[in-house]
Amino acid sequence: MxxxxxxxxxxxxxxxxxxxxFILASTASALGYxxxxxxxxxxxQLLKKKLALEVTPLGNPGMPMPxxxxxxxxxxxxxLPGMQGMMTSMMKKKMKDKGVASVEELxxxxxxxxxxxxxxxxxxxxxxxxxxxxxxxxxxxGAAAFFEFAGQSDICLYI
Amino acid sequence: xxxxxQELDASGLNCPLPILRAKKTLNAMGSGQVLxxxxxxxxxxxxxxxxxxxxxxxxxxxxxxxGKFHFLIKKG
Numbered sequence: 001m002x003x004x005x006x007x008x009x010x011x012x013x014x015x016x017x018x019x020x021x022f023i024l025a026s027t028a029s030a031l032g033y034x035x036x037x038x039x040x041x042x043x044x045q046l047l048k049k050k051l052a053l054e055v056t057p058l059g060n061p062g063m064p065m066p067x068x069x070x071x072x073x074x075x076x077x078x079x080l081p082g083m084q085g086m087m088t089s090m091m092k093k094k095m096k097d098k099g100v101a102s103v104e105e106l107x108x109x110x111x112x113x114x115x116x117x118x119x120x121x122x123x124x125x126x127x128x129x130x131x132x133x134x135x136x137x138x139x140x141x142g143a144a145a146f147f148e149f150a151g152q153s154d155i156c157l158y159i
Numbered sequence: 160x161x162x163x164x165q166e167l168d169a170s171g172l173n174c175p176l177p178i179l180r181a182k183k184t185l186n187a188m189g190s191g192q193v194l195x196x197x198x199x200x201x202x203x204x205x206x207x208x209x210x211x212x213x214x215x216x217x218x219x220x221x222x223x224x225x226g227k228f229h230f231l232i233k234k235g
Contacts, residue, residue, distance in 0.1 A: 027175040030182035031213045099173040099200070109179055 006035045007150035009158045013042030015053035015088060015103065020159050021046070022106035029113035033154075037110075038146045040120035043159075044127070047119055047134045051103055054088040066090055111137055118145070161220065161231060163195035164188065170199045170227065177203045178210050181232065185216065188234050193219065196230040203228055 006028040010021040021043075025035045039047055046053070057063045057078050077083070095102070101109075111117070121140045124131070131140070150156050167184050169177035177198045184194055196207070204221060207230045211218035215235035222229050 023175050026179055030175070030179050031210065099171045099176070101173075101176050 004031075004033045004155075005149065005153040006033045007146070007153040007156045008035070008037045009146070009156075010037050010039045010043035010046060011041050011159065013045030013053065015055045015091060017159070018046050018051075018053050018103045019106070021157075022103060022110055024157065025115045026106055026109045026113060028155075029110070029115055035110075035113075036116040036118060036146075036149050038118045038120065038141075038150075040123050044119055044123055044129060044134075046103070046107070047117060047138055049133060049135050053103060054084055055091050056084050057087055058084075066094075107135070111135075116149075162193065163231060164192040166195045166197070168197050169203070170197055172198070173200050174202050174206065178206055181207070181210070181230075182214075185232065185234050190234050192234050194232045194234065196232065198228045198230070199226070201228070203230075207232070 006025065008021050008025060012018075021037050025037055028035045045051070055063070057065065092102075116139065117135075117137065118139045118141050119134060121142055123129075124140065131138075165184060165188060167180055169180055172180070177196065177200055181194065181196050188194060196203075204223075207221060208218055210216070211232060217233040217235060218230060219233050220229070220231040
């Protein structure tokens with residue numbers, strides 16, 4: 001069986017959106033896919049050594065709110081200081097209770113399975129980020145390098 | 160349930176951890192050996208079926224018993 005290839009572009013830097021790229025990449029590896037994730041713009045937050053990812057209910061009417069909070073806190077209430085931190089801790093607790101892996105754990109599993117993690121060099125420069133902030137094993141490249149792999153991939157996802 | 164060589168308890172774990180743990184355990188096993196996986200994630204029923212089909216391992220048995228899901232996977 002020839003090895004299949006999966007190419008993912010990860011563009012989002014929130015706790016909830018950190019999951020799809022790492023879940024799909026780790027699972028694809030377990031199924032025998034050669035996998036690369038190209039992290040660009042806010043997706044670069046997912047490569048930081050110390051993750052500080054949060055969720056926000058703002059501008060996200062699809063987010064289920066615990067204890068009918070959406071009834072008691074109309075949209076303006078969600079802008080209150082501390083609300084984002086509170087939603088983030090509630091989400092993390094819920095994930096733990098339901099046996100959902102942490103982002104760090106899934107990221108480790110990806111690295112263990114030799115998923116190639118590539119940071120967009122342009123965005124690193126744009127946001128004055130420092131390579132020392134990122135985990136070891138990350139490669140730095142640009143759009144052309146992504147296409148070299150994505151062009152031969154069987155599945156290509158933009159997340 | 161038939162004989163098995165190794166057992167993996169993935170109870171309480173959610174997608175994709177049961178599959179990832181199973182894959183890791185299978186990596187350390189020999190061809191023809193059988194792994195017994197116990198899981199509580201209802202999604203794992205379809206997932207282990209798909210895992211077996213895509214990896215060339217054989218899903219010998221898949222059943223529910225007392226709220227838990229049991230899988231026997233023979234390494235290909």
